[in-house]
Amino acid sequence: MHIIRRRGWEVTERPVTPEHVVLKRRSLLKGATAMTILPGAALFSRAARADVPVNPAFKPGRAVTEEKYATTYNNYYEFSESKDLWRDAQALKQRPWTIKLDGMLKQPRTIGIDDLLKQVSLEERIYRHRCVEAWAMTVPWTGFPLSQLLKIAEPLGSTKYVVFETAQDKVMSGLDAPFYPWPYVEGVTIDEASNELAFISTGMYGKPLPPQNGGPIRLTLPWKYGFKSGKAIVKITFTDKRPMTFWEAIGPTEYGFWANVNPAVPHPRWSQATERLLGSDERVPTQIFNGYADQVGALYADLKNEKLFM
Numbered sequence: 001m002h003i004i005r006r007r008g009w010e011v012t013e014r015p016v017t018p019e020h021v022v023l024k025r026r027s028l029l030k031g032a033t034a035m036t037i038l039p040g041a042a043l044f045s046r047a048a049r050a051d052v053p054v055n056p057a058f059k060p061g062r063a064v065t066e067e068k069y070a071t072t073y074n075n076y077y078e079f080s081e082s083k084d085l086w087r088d089a090q091a092l093k094q095r096p097w098t099i100k101l102d103g104m105l106k107q108p109r110t111i112g113i114d115d116l117l118k119q120v121s122l123e124e125r126i127y128r129h130r131c132v133e134a135w136a137m138t139v140p141w142t143g144f145p146l147s148q149l150l151k152i153a154e155p156l157g158s159t160k161y162v163v164f165e166t167a168q169d170k171v172m173s174g175l176d177a178p179f180y181p182w183p184y185v186e187g188v189t190i191d192e193a194s195n196e197l198a199f200i201s202t203g204m205y206g207k208p209l210p211p212q213n214g215g216p217i218r219l220t221l222p223w224k225y226g227f228k229s230g231k232a233i234v235k236i237t238f239t240d241k242r243p244m245t246f247w248e249a250i251g252p253t254e255y256g257f258w259a260n261v262n263p264a265v266p267h268p269r270w271s272q273a274t275e276r277l278l279g280s281d282e283r284v285p286t287q288i289f290n291g292y293a294d295q296v297g298a299l300y301a302d303l304k305n306e307k308l309f310m
């Protein structure tokens with residue numbers, strides 16, 4: 001018998017939308033008519049449409065972080081080591097933007113972001129985000145599952161890792177710091193990349209992804225410390241060799257390849273047991289895999305000898 005089994009997050013009916021999202025969308029829709037007369041506005045029309053379905057499978061279990069905090073307190077070392085780089089990041093041009101698909105593929109090629117966006121189905125997911133520095137936020141991202149990009153890229157069966165590289169642009173003054181192993185490169189296994197949680201974000205709060213948050217396109221891996229989720233992706237490489245990643249190269253005793261969230265494994269210099277919610281002084285307990293163990297725990301069942309949690 002052929003049974004059509006719908007996975008939890010494949011929504012057919014329009015689900016209940018959190019009120020803040022509805023309000024945002026209304027204002028966005030109202031603004032839309034005015035926006036169409038602005039040159040260039042149409043370019044972003046698919047990056048975070050106001051009418052994408054909200055995927056209800058990922059209940060954040062905590063309040064969505066106010067947009068003003070999520071967009072003005074950022075880690076983006078290409079610009080600065082300070083958290084208030086958001087103004088400087090506005091200088092990063094978001095179009096034209098291309099992504100090179102490289103390595104063990106049927107056909108390596110370069111794809112324009114708007115061409116890519118035409119080939120995927122956008123959705124909104126509210127995810128918790130946990131930085132290794134022990135702060136956290138909860139963000140409504142717009143984007144598409146990384147697995148959709150894998151289908152488009154068509155990696156060879158022998159591919160073991162997917163590696164993401166961030167742009168290097170002259171407006172990024174942080175690149176002058178010679179100590180860092182630029183470009184920013186992070187990677188995951190092909191199994192991690194194929195997991196339903198692995199997401200490519202092109203918008204947040206119902207709007208195109210702001211440059212400071214990784215616009216126009218970034219990775220979002222909610223069960224890992226934030227540094228694994230590279231911003232402003234310009235190259236995706238498919239390989240059978242485990243890459244040396246940016247943070248592992250800087251501090252291999254503090255930042256590993258796997259970087260899964262775990263409250264029981266402290267950073268050498270601080271505890272990971274709790275996290276501060278952005279925009280408040282509230283601290284809450286940290287959860288293993290940032291609370292996503294049901295979705296990703298099985299990925300690590302056979303990897304007990306790896307340093308999975310740093």
Ligand SMILES: Nc1nc2c(c(=O)[nH]1)N[C@H]1C(S)=C(S)[C@@H](COP(=O)(O)O)O[C@H]1N2
Nearest residue numbers: 074075076077131166184213226227229231
């Ligand atoms: N290219 C690049 N990507 C990056 C970083 C960075 O410095 N450069 N910082 C990482 C870290 S440590 C975190 S916590 C998140 C922060 O994302 P946000 O600024 O949108 O909160 O981006 C990650 N991606």
Ligand SMILES: [Mo]
Nearest residue numbers: 131132226227
């Ligand atoms: Mo982070």
